[in-house]
Amino acid sequence: MKSSELNVATRWHFVNAVEQLVEAALNRIRAAAGEALRTRSAxxxxxxxxxxxxxxxxxMAGLDTDWRGWHVWFGDERCLPADHPERNSRMAQDAWLAGSAIPAAQIHPIPAELGASGAAHAYANTLHDVGEFDLVLLGLGEDGHTASLFPGHDWGTCPDSPDVLAVTDAPKPPPERVSLSARRLSRARAVLFLVSGAGKCDAVAAWRRGEPIPAAAIHPLAGVDVLAERICVRPNGEDA
Structure with a gap:
């Protein structure tokens, strides 16, 4: 079965290695940034x-772009000290942002050191005047979670769901987290999932069967693209 026949709103793109996945993602970011900067200057x-x-x-540092127009946001964060090595913002800072030419005021980490409730409120205020995101990057957990939206928890899919959720009982440590809601993540011109590792096979299979996992709750008007390592797909007729 072709991926386009499974769900027209979810486009699957399989590659043979993580290096190819990273290269494909980089090309998509380059194209999205170029289009946004040309048409909206941001x-x-x-x-x-x-x-x-x-x-x-x-x-990312190798991209030829006008960094002055970039605005960086985060899909979720762990409630840990700001400089903790397991913070998503710290990882991005170390890997890229610390040496980037993006104005510091346009990099918006979630202040998760305030605790889940305080940080969710603060980040919602920061996002208040921001319209559609141009591109949302997301991952996929072995249980089908994305950002910090976990099975059996509130994903923020209702029309009146807040933009930012305080998570106080996550099944993975630390239990306190902050996450953009599925509704807010779906307010985007493009959403790109990055999926690698054989441990994701069950989650990928569930998603492709149409099961209601958290990742499947992200559905922008333009649909979702999934860049996945081929090893993530079970070697059987259904997913081959």
Whole structure:
């Protein structure tokens, strides 16, 4: 079965290695930034955490772009001290942002050191006047979670859901987190999932079967693109 026949709103793109995934993602970011800067003079990018995004961010400095128009946001954050090595903002800072030419005032980490509730409120205020994101980067957990939207929890899919959720009982440590809601992540011109590793096979299979996992709750008007390592797909007729 072709991927386009599974769900017209979810476009699957398989590559053979992480290096190819990173290169493809970099090309998509380059194109999205170029279009946004030409037409709107600003590029609003939402970053994901994780190992694969880190490899991507390490390549970002090589882009030929007008960094003055970039605005960087984060899809979720762990409630840890601001300089903690497990913070998504710290990872992005170390891999890319510390040496970038993006104006510091246009890099917007989630102040998760305030605690889940305080940080969610503060980040919602920061986002208040921001319209559609130009590009949202997301990952996929082995349980189907994305950002800090976990199975069995509130994903923020209702029309009146807040832009930012305070997560107080995450199944992965630390239990306190802050996450953009599915509704807010879907307010984007483009959404790109980066999926690598054989451990994601179950989640990918569930998604492709149409099961209601958190990742499938992200549905912008333009649809979703998933860049995935081929190893993430089970070697059987359904997913081949």
């Amino acid at each position: 590029f609003h990018l939402v970053l994901a955490g994780g190992t694969t995004p880190r490899a991507l961010y390490a390549r």
